[in-house]
Amino acid sequence: MRDVAIVGFAQIPSVSKDPRNEVEMIMPVLHEAVQQSGLPRNEIGFTVSGSCDFLIGQPFSFVGGLDAVGAWPPIRESHVEMDAAWALYEAWVKIQTGEVDSALVYGFGKSSPGDLPRVLALQLDPYVVAPLWPDSISLAALQARAYLEASGRTERDLAEVAVRSRNDAAGNPNAQVTEPADVEDLLATPPIASPLRRHDCPPSSDGAAAAVLAAGDLARRVSDQPVWIRGIDHRIEPHQLGSRDLTRSVSTAQAARNAGAHQGGTDVAELHAPFTHQELILRDAIGLNGDTPINPSGGALTANPMMAAGLIRIGEAARAIWEGRARRAVAHATSGPCLQQNLVCVLEGAA
């Protein structure tokens, strides 16, 4: 295995409605991440993005996004119709092949033009599930109910996740939901899809993020503080919700094991949990004890730009290392309804 490090990361603040087009949103993060990396842009060997055309309802908007990159002379480029955490995985694999030594990864999503919970219904089985239009919040509520019944945890436990996330988000200039909250006040609000209340669900966000990866010696040469990817793995569960145990995340547990999440202490964990109960499921799956700070960024509950929020978890974990808050961090990204697919990435600073 080649050593691969994150040598640059940037994001724009998540907002409910960004007046810019996608290209205008992507350009600042690309420039900032590339500048941080110390690599000349035209020497970066591979470019890969994560986005979803359904979000703005515009075919080939992922190709349009390339207008932000500067793809002349022609570049080696790829795309995943997924969160850009999976684009980062593809970049890592590409570097492992030895074909390239560096990669630019970016993800972008504008949820504001459409009705996101309905748009997300179209990722479901097109024959027997999608025609019923089960929206993403109702599906999460099915999972939350099953989880609370199975675990003995309560709606108060969920509210506590929301309160901690919002308090942490207050210190994050890129977060969107930063009003401090109190557990009793939150529990007094009505459910929107029982047992979920508004605070259990993510905001609708527009946002973008980018990262630069570099291999071994190149990373050491260009960066004073490369953040090494010590392990990365992703696993997927069946499409059919009824064939999964929604109260646990088997795929997260497997990915965490394969990524070596348990082979050292975890100083910080950034978990891509758009819903409060999902954070509890993920903590159980990864085996995080109560001492590890979870989502000091505020997490996806406070800023959830689709197709970027997973990459942002990896970037926030790297930032914790850059800022000296952690030596070893675990980042997680999810995709699909009810934690269908999960990626775990273990990061370390200099030994």
Next chain:
Amino acid sequence: MSVDVEAIEPVGTMTTPIRLEYEIQAGTAMALFLAGLAEGKIRGQRCPVCKEVYVPPRGSCPKDGVPTEEEVEVSDEGVIETFCIVNIPFYGQVLQIPYVCASVRLDGADLSFQWLVEEVKPEDVHQGMRVKAVWADELKPSMESVRYFKPVEARGSVA
């Protein structure tokens, strides 16, 4: 109770209507372009690196990957780079066939894009033909502000 699978009529088609509504934000560059149309002007943006002028603007230079913030007003006259004569009727067609759709590079722009060409017989349209915008009486931030392009010279004067 067992089911005789062989006896079931195969299902060849199922209909699942899908409808999603979007409210698109034009973005800074496209808003500039659309606002221009409402004033009877065609605006683009120039790349600070390669100096190409993009109409309509996207906010970036796709070659250089840099913001194109300099606003440039281009002419509403230009040249046909290529064209096609549409002869195929289709559902929802608003124009009477045959009609001409042309790629027009406006004077001052480095990119062509599509407009209708009228006031000329389709068989007389040719590459290199100079054309000029015919504006609608009522201008708005929409492509409908330009009704079509018409020739500004006799056939064959430009090769």
